[in-house]
Amino acid sequence: MNIRNIYKKLTVATLAVTALASCSKYLEEAYIDPNRPVEPNVETVLPPIANNWAQGIFFDSRFIGALTQNFVSAGANNLWDRHGWDQNFNSVAGGEVWRQHYWAVGSNLKYMIEKGAETQQWDYVGLSYAMFAYSWQTAGDIYGELIVSQAFDATRQTFDFESQELAYKLAGNYCDSAIKYLQLSSPRVTANSLMPGDAFLYGGNRTLWLRFAYGIKARNFHRWSRKSSGYMADSVIRYVDSSLRSSAEDATVKFAGGITTQSNFYGQLRANLGNFRQSQFIVGLMNGATGTAFAGVVDPRRGNMLWPSADGTFRGVAPIRGEVTAVPVTERVPNPYGLIAGAIPTADTGRFIYRNTAVLPLLTYAELQFLKAEAAFIKGDRATALTAYTNGINGHFDMLNQSFGGGTATALALRFTPATRAAYLANPAVVPTDASNLTLAMIMNQKYIALYFHGHVETWVDLRRYNYSATVYPSFTVPTGADLFPDNNGKLAARMRPRPQVEYTWNLASIQAIGGLDIDYHTKPVWFQIP
Numbered sequence: 097m098n099i100r101n102i103y104k105k106l107t108v109a110t111l112a113v114t115a116l117a118s119c120s121k122y123l124e125e126a127y128i129d130p131n132r133p134v135e136p137n138v139e140t141v142l143p144p145i146a147n148n149w150a151q152g153i154f155f156d157s158r159f160i161g162a163l164t165q166n167f168v169s170a171g172a173n174n175l176w177d178r179h180g181w182d183q184n185f186n187s188v189a190g191g192e193v194w195r196q197h198y199w200a201v202g203s204n205l206k207y208m209i210e211k212g213a214e215t216q217q218w219d220y221v222g223l224s225y226a227m228f229a230y231s232w233q234t235a236g237d238i239y240g241e242l243i244v245s246q247a248f249d250a251t252r253q254t255f256d257f258e259s260q261e262l263a264y265k266l267a268g269n270y271c272d273s274a275i276k277y278l279q280l281s282s283p284r285v286t287a288n289s290l291m292p293g294d295a296f297l298y299g300g301n302r303t304l305w306l307r308f309a310y311g312i313k314a315r316n317f318h319r320w321s322r323k324s325s326g327y328m329a330d331s332v333i334r335y336v337d338s339s340l341r342s343s344a345e346d347a348t349v350k351f352a353g354g355i356t357t358q359s360n361f362y363g364q365l366r367a368n369l370g371n372f373r374q375s376q377f378i379v380g381l382m383n384g385a386t387g388t389a390f391a392g393v394v395d396p397r398r399g400n401m402l403w404p405s406a407d408g409t410f411r412g413v414a415p416i417r418g419e420v421t422a423v424p425v426t427e428r429v430p431n432p433y434g435l436i437a438g439a440i441p442t443a444d445t446g447r448f449i450y451r452n453t454a455v456l457p458l459l460t461y462a463e464l465q466f467l468k469a470e471a472a473f474i475k476g477d478r479a480t481a482l483t484a485y486t487n488g489i490n491g492h493f494d495m496l497n498q499s500f501g502g503g504t505a506t507a508l509a510l511r512f513t514p515a516t517r518a519a520y521l522a523n524p525a526v527v528p529t530d531a532s533n534l535t536l537a538m539i540m541n542q543k544y545i546a547l548y549f550h551g552h553v554e555t556w557v558d559l560r561r562y563n564y565s566a567t568v569y570p571s572f573t574v575p576t577g578a579d580l581f582p583d584n585n586g587k588l589a590a591r592m593r594p595r596p597q598v599e600y601t602w603n604l605a606s607i608q609a610i611g612g613l614d615i616d617y618h619t620k621p622v623w624f625q626i627p
Contacts, residue, residue: 138208138220142293145204149227150349150456152196153234154361156592157552158368159190160238163589164555165415165572166548167372170431170438172418179574179589180581181618190238191595197235198247202228206248219285219302220293222278226309229270230458233316236263237557240591240622241610254603257610260623268316274309278302296350304340308347311339311459315554318467319624321474322561332471333480340461343494348455353444362432362549363444363452370438373419373429374402377572378548379412381541387571389541393525396517399510400496401448401548403430416579432549434507447507448500449549455499457550462491466543473539478531485539486527492546493517540568560625564588587619 161167162176169177182189196202205228212221235242242263243255291300298304314335320327340346352358359365381388382398404410406426413419413429421428428436432450435441444452465488472481493512512520521527528534540558547555562568574588575581594600599607611617 135211138212138215138217138224139293141204141208141211142220142223143296145201145208145227146296146349148196148200149231150458151361152193152201153458153553154456155188155192156190156238157550158372160552160556160592161372161549162415164552164559165375165377166552166555167369167432168375168413168415168418170371170373170413170419173416174418175581177415177575178579178581179584179619181583181589181593185596185600188595188597190592191597193235193238193592194595194598197231198243201231203248205231215284216282217284217289218277218280218282219290219305222274222276222280222302222309223290223294223305225270225274225277226305226312229267229274229309229312229316232263232267232270233312234553236260236267237553237622238592239594240620243606254606256606264316264319264623268313271309271313271316275306275313278306278309297347304345304347307339307341307345308459310335311347311464314339314464314467315459318471319557321470322624322627324627327474329471329475333468336464336468336471336484339464340459343461343491343498346457346461346495346499347459348457348499350455351453353453359452360449360454360456362450362456363454364433364441364446364450365444365452367440369432369450370435370440372432373413374432376412376414378402378545379410380571381545383410385571389537389570390526393520393523395545396512396520397493397496397545399507400500400512403432403434403447404510405429415573416575445504445507447504448496451500457495457499460491460495460546460551462488462495462546463543463551463554465491466539466546469539470536470543473534473536478534481539482528482531482534485534485542486521488546489521489527489542492542495546537568537570544569557624560590560622563625583615584619585616587616590619590621590625591617593618 159176162169162174163179168174175182176189188195205224208224209221209228212218212224232242240260241257242260244258244262244266246252246255249255288300290298290302290305294300298308314332317328317332317335351360351363353360353363353365356365362369379385379398379402381390382395382402384390384393384395386392398410402410405428407424409427411427411429419429425436430436431438433439433441433446446454448454449456465484469481469484469488472478472484496512524533526538528538540562543558544555559569559572564572564574566572580586580588593612594607600612607613611620614620
């Protein structure tokens with residue numbers, strides 16, 4: 097079907113729904129709920145923002161993670177494994193971050209900034225700017241062009257798209273505002289004033305929010321790394337040094353568990369991962385398979401993060417081909433819950449991040465150390481790069497111990513030990529004794545491991561920055577020929593489309609202006625890919 101005809105059908109359907117919705121809106125305005133505060137205080141607004149923030153990112157990560165080959169579909173010819181896009185415009189796949197950024201998170205953060213300024217709750221203002229910076233950064237990473245200067249303008253009915261670079265600059269400015277306000281004082285700013293609203297992130301620790309803002313600033317500056325001019329490696333290093341000091345300071349969203357709405361998006365209660373399988377790439381990387389960045393070296397973390405088949409062998413599934421089922425049951429590749437086929441456990445028997453109460457990391461010490469290592473490597477300072485690289489590996493080991501220590505007896509028996517950790521770090525094929533032997537592939541593949549199954553967006557940024565390079569990511573196999581989605585015209589995915597139910601319905605002229613009606617729009621390189 098012609099892509100414009102798809103949009104026309106979508107518009108007619110949406111108009112019908114909107115006519116009904118407008119009646120509901122009229123009734124809500126005529127009969128206001130007396131129990132719903134018109135202007136809630138900032139302490140009560142923050143917890144749902146945190147929940148929505150995590151949900152948007154990890155909802156879309158189920159599709160982005162296929163592009164990065166963190167996982168693959170159990171079925172053959174999955175469109176995301178093939179770098180395609182979902183032409184069903186009732187689907188929200190790849191568009192949830194858009195919704196969260198402009199509505200569930202963004203509009204509420206805007207309110208928190210305004211309300212916090214009125215009440216001189218500068219710590220909440222600073223925190224809101226930090227979260228908003230993260231949101232702008234993440235939305236830019238996923239979608240490329242965004243609505244920036246006209247965003248949140250309630251007087252407009254259509255909105256113009258602007259450069260991803262402008263969104264990144266705004267994210268950087270918001271980091272500066274966060275740093276400023278988190279250091280201001282007032283009678284409303286006390287040692288415990290953040291505690292009531294910040295239960296699920298940093299527990300009210302203003303110092304850690306300040307370091308978080310510096311970490312996003314480091315991420316922001318690093319997006320210029322492939323530009324022919326404008327990249328400042330020293331600034332990336334400086335901001336990393338001002339950010340998280342250890343894995344104990346990782347920014348994570350926490351969950352109480354018990355019921356679905358209070359559980360980790362990847363946990364057994366949410367049941368979102370039954371048809372996913374660990375990829376051949378991640379398993380090969382951690383098995384030390386021939387041709388990978390660490391050939392011949394078994395990574396002791398694999399037992400913390402991956403599931404072996406019933407016979408004890410760690411196996412992965414190749415993208416697009418689907419799971420091979422015509423093998424003995426003991427050789428089947430388990431899903432992330434440790435079961436074969438699409439089964440979901442009746443009890444929380446997962447490991448790593450696939451547990452109801454497991455945290456979802458948003459920014460980690462390990463990631464920042466790998467940013468620093470790459471920046472120093474590009475600069476030519478191999479000694480600094482090697483130190484940061486080693487810190488990144490150690491930071492990830494620490495994160496696995498601190499944040500993901502639970503599991504069944506079977507899972508616990510497969511975890512790394514102090515001895516296997518020490519042996520791995522002492523192996524010169526992993527950590528060179530001579531800094532001149534450190535390679536970019538070592539840095540980027542260790543970062544890939546450290547971000548596995550939670551840092552999907554950052555990993556996709558890295559793969560695109562290096563154009564899915566087989567030199568930087570040896571043994572990472574991209575789809576080609578008939579395996580590549582037919583709309584792509586021979587190109588790999590570079591962006592998600594803006595949420596179709598909104599932009600492709602009400603903002604179609606602006607979508608057309610950025611090429612969004614092109615069948616291969618999702619392959620159009622984003623700003624940080626272009627030298």
